[in-house]
Amino acid sequence: MNIEWQAWFWLALTLGTYVFSRWLYRRTGRYLLSPLLLVPAVLLAVALPLHTPYAEYSSLTHWLMALLGPATVAFAVPIWQQRAMLARHWPALLAGMLVGSAVAIASSWALANALALDDSVRLSLLPRSISTPFAMPMAADLGGVPGLTAVFVMVTGVFGAAFGGLLLKWLPIRSSLARGALFGVGAHAAGANRAHEIGHEEGSVAGLVMVLMGLLNLAVAPLLVQLV
Numbered sequence: 001m002n003i004e005w006q007a008w009f010w011l012a013l014t015l016g017t018y019v020f021s022r023w024l025y026r027r028t029g030r031y032l033l034s035p036l037l038l039v040p041a042v043l044l045a046v047a048l049p050l051h052t053p054y055a056e057y058s059s060l061t062h063w064l065m066a067l068l069g070p071a072t073v074a075f076a077v078p079i080w081q082q083r084a085m086l087a088r089h090w091p092a093l094l095a096g097m098l099v100g101s102a103v104a105i106a107s108s109w110a111l112a113n114a115l116a117l118d119d120s121v122r123l124s125l126l127p128r129s130i131s132t133p134f135a136m137p138m139a140a141d142l143g144g145v146p147g148l149t150a151v152f153v154m155v156t157g158v159f160g161a162a163f164g165g166l167l168l169k170w171l172p173i174r175s176s177l178a179r180g181a182l183f184g185v186g187a188h189a190a191g192a193n194r195a196h197e198i199g200h201e202e203g204s205v206a207g208l209v210m211v212l213m214g215l216l217n218l219a220v221a222p223l224l225v226q227l228v
Contacts, residue, residue: 006060007060007061010052010057010060010061011060011061011063011064013042013043013046014039014043014061014064017035017038017039017042017043018035018039021033021034021035021038021039021042022035024038025038031161031162036154036157036158036161036190037158040154043057054147054151055147058147078204078207078208078211079208079211079212081204082204082205082207082208085177085204085205085208086208089177092177093177093181093208093209093212096181096185096209097185097209097212097213097216098216100129100185100186100213101129101185101213101216101217101220104128104129105126105129105224108125108126108128108129109122109125109126111125112125119143120143120144120145120148121144121145121148122144123139123142123143123144124139124144124145124146124148124149124152125144125149125152126138126139126142126144126224127139127142127144127149127152127153127217128149128152128153128155128156129153129156129160129185129186129188129213130153130188130210130213130214130217131153131188131189131210131211131213131214132149132150132153132154132188132189133214134213134214134215134217134218135149135150135152135153135214135217136149136150137218138217138218138221141221141222142221142224153188154190156187156188157187157188157189157190157191158190159187160183160186160187160188160190160191161183161187161190161191161193161194164182164183164186164187164191164194164195165194165198167182168182168198176199176201176202176205177201177205179195179198179199179202179205180195180201180202180203180204180205180206180208180209181205181206181209183195183202183206184205184206184207184208184209184210184213185209185213188210188213188214189210191206191210192206192207192210194206195207
């Protein structure tokens with residue numbers, strides 16, 4: 001199979017699996033069948049017997065990554081839509097984002113050191129708790145591998161969205177603002193999607209916090225470069 005047909009094959013498989021898993025998830029409501037879990041599982045199941053490394057898959061489907069540019073610009077929409085709420089609650093949101101970012105970066109650094117990961121992997125792991133359009137440029141600024149960071153972001157989002165629902169059952173969190181912020185800080189886009197299933201206000205807050213977390217981390221990236 002030549003390069004052109006390989007590119008078409010992986011594009012069709014990726015988009016087809018996404019559309020199917022999205023339909024399946026809406027029909028069943030089972031988180032294990034969500035696109036975040038099912039699409040990577042199917043792609044991995046096909047890539048392994050074909051001996052297709054991630055770098056090759058990424059190069060063949062590079063235009064999907066190019067769509068992150070418009071997605072980043074579109075993030076301005078929830079900020080504008082929720083400007084009134086942001087004006088009312090910005091101290092609490094800022095405090096939560098600062099603490100959440102510090103915990104995420106510190107825990108990533110500690111985990112990388114505990115596992116004796118090399119520098120490129122360690123630096124790729126640091127932005128794992130912000131959305132992909134922000135995490136990949138931040139990883140590049142830090143000296144990490146953006147493609148590897150995208151994988152860490154996905155894993156963080158999947159587990160964050162899954163365990164976030166359990167935390168809401170265990171913790172006495174009743175405020176829609178706090179519930180949405182929990183998902184936005186801890187699980188970025190996957191968390192925002194999960195928050196929308198809980199309630200409209202929770203989803204709106206999670207989407208707003210997700211965007212602000214990305215902007216905050218990009219703003220402090222130059223300082224973080226000096227520290228690491």
